[in-house]
């Protein structure tokens with residue numbers, strides 16, 4: 186292993202922040218370049234399964250995550266119309282021991298704050314939107330929309346589903362709109378007037394589903410995300426406000442328990458759900474991709490973020506172990522692609538944890554920091 190001095194990460198998302206933090210902790214010099222000028226508190230939560238938490242503990246942030254988010258008592262699958270429970274996974278000490286870490290639900294903004302705080306001071310550069318990249322004899326030359334330029338030995342694209350780095354490497358290919366919308370709302374639990382609410386439930390409907398979960402261990406903030414049919418999405422904006430009535434109307438046919446729960450919503454928003462057909466081109470030359478930049482999935486297994494975090498773990502290990510970047514990238518891709526392909530397949534089918542027949546250990550029990558790295562074919 187030699188310490189790398191010039192690694193540039195594009196995008197301060199879940200994957201980008203994780204890979205940067207892990208590499209920095211091993212002595213490599215990494216800078217992160219994020220297009221946003223700052224971070225707002227967008228209205229969304231995220232489920233961090235045990236496999237993701239096992240990686241994040243290597244950043245020294247597990248306690249902060251546990252303090253800020255909530256370990257739900259159980260994950261429940263319930264029928265949208267009848268309310269009947271088809272599956273329950275207790276998230277107790279036995280489950281934590283089985284999978285090697287707790288499950289966590291958390292506000293995305295809180296997760297980002299904690300991940301950013303784990304970076305080396307001064308290594309995050311906001312307002313840096315990657316525009317162009319070309320290979321040089323020494324490495325890569327990066328150009329940003331703010332006029333700044335940077336030379337690096339390696340560039341890591343953690344720039345999400347609309348990845349500019351991916352387009353520069355393999356050509357423009359806009360994400361595919363799936364004909365589904367994600368409607369989201371976060372609201373104080375106090376608005377429900379004492380209605381009993383389970384910690385984390387997936388509600389399965391005939392043509393739609395929803396997730397409802399608390400975002401804090403005080404159980405004072407609830408998040409509801411519904412995936413509903415939507416014919417088209419015009420324009421390039423990533424999300425839009427949604428009238429409360431339109432949000433409630435999506436639940437017209439729902440069991441009274443769910444209808445009463447969503448009554449608490451105040452401000453709502455809608456996002457288009459997009460993905461991309463599987464594409465196993467994850468690296469070229471001195472550039473490599475991770476997370477949604479190379480494998481965006483429909484959010485039906487709650488595994489896109491966890492997969493980006495696992496990618497970050499495998500990539501950091503490969504870059505640390507192999508001096509040659511190409512060798513590192515080949516090992517990384519060989520390690521990750523078969524596993525991610527399975528996540529993509531299950532996410533598309535939308536079957537994960539609907540009933541008790543699923544095998545859960547291969548996903549939740551995985552430890553991306555310790556699992557053997559695959560040898561490229």
Ligand SMILES: Cc1cc2nc3c(=O)[nH]c(=O)nc-3n(C[C@H](O)[C@H](O)[C@H](O)COP(=O)(O)OP(=O)(O)OC[C@H]3O[C@@H](n4cnc5c(N)ncnc54)[C@H](O)[C@@H]3O)c2cc1C
Pocket residue numbers: 195196197198199200201218219220221230231232233313314315316343344345346347348349350367410456458475476477478482484487488489490491492493
């Ligand atoms: C409705 C919904 C619910 C979901 N729920 C879950 C869940 O419960 N659990 C889970 O694990 N996953 C979930 N996911 C998936 C998860 O959000 C994504 O898979 C995850 O955020 C991908 O992480 P990433 O680091 O690859 O990209 P992102 O987190 O999207 O980060 C990309 C970053 O790159 C920046 N960027 C983009 N372009 C540029 C550029 N040109 N230059 C510089 N910076 C740039 C962006 O501003 C952003 O900060 C959900 C997704 C959706 C849509």
